[in-house]
Amino acid sequence: MIAKGDDDADTTRPPGSDRPSTCIRNRVGDGIPIRDGLDQNGFPEPPPELNDGAAAIWRTVCGRFVFEPHEIALLAVTLSAWTRMDEARYVLDREGTVYVDRFGAPRSRPEVAHERDNRIAFMRGWRELGLDEAVAEAAKSPRPMRIT
Numbered sequence: 001m002i003a004k005g006d007d008d009a010d011t012t013r014p015p016g017s018d019r020p021s022t023c024i025r026n027r028v029g030d031g032i033p034i035r036d037g038l039d040q041n042g043f044p045e046p047p048p049e050l051n052d053g054a055a056a057i058w059r060t061v062c063g064r065f066v067f068e069p070h071e072i073a074l075l076a077v078t079l080s081a082w083t084r085m086d087e088a089r090y091v092l093d094r095e096g097t098v099y100v101d102r103f104g105a106p107r108s109r110p111e112v113a114h115e116r117d118n119r120i121a122f123m124r125g126w127r128e129l130g131l132d133e134a135v136a137e138a139a140k141s142p143r144p145m146r147i148t
Contacts, residue, residue, distance in 0.1 A: 043059065043062040043063055044058075044062055044072055046058035046059065046079070047076045047079075047080070049080055049083065050076075050079050050080065050082075050083050051082075051083045051086055051087075053082070053083075053086060054079040054080070054082045054083045054086070055079075057079060057082070058075065058079055061075065061131065062075075065131075065134065067129075071129060074125055074128060074129055075125070075129060077121075077125060078121070078122055078125025078126055078128075078129065079122075081118040081119075081121035081122040081125065082118070082122045084114065084118040085114075085115050085118035085119050085122060088111040088112075088114040088115035088118065089111075089115055091109070091111045092109065092111050092112065092115060095109060095111075096109070097109055097112050
């Protein structure tokens, strides 16, 4: 993943096509053609399973950084974990974290484990993408930075 700059986007012509396609540059500078699933700004569309908050994070991160294809997939999985964590949090806010079972004993709701597990998955994916350090550095720097 590298920070977005003017020279990161490239236009190439796919074999047998007169139409240029948007490319995402990987670390070694090879253009990887991406034709489907781009929004009007040329960024990858967020996956449909993401909630509004995760889709906003997707758009912000994709607008700031250039990803390799496997990093796009990891970002999708990471933000899916965010969505599932958010859904579990919604249930916990509405129902509480404890219920009473049929024997009258208090039990932790299953959503507590879902929220915890998906929070861990989100944080691991975020760290694996290097976004924890990149976002902190980008907040300090007024210009886009290159992540190595």
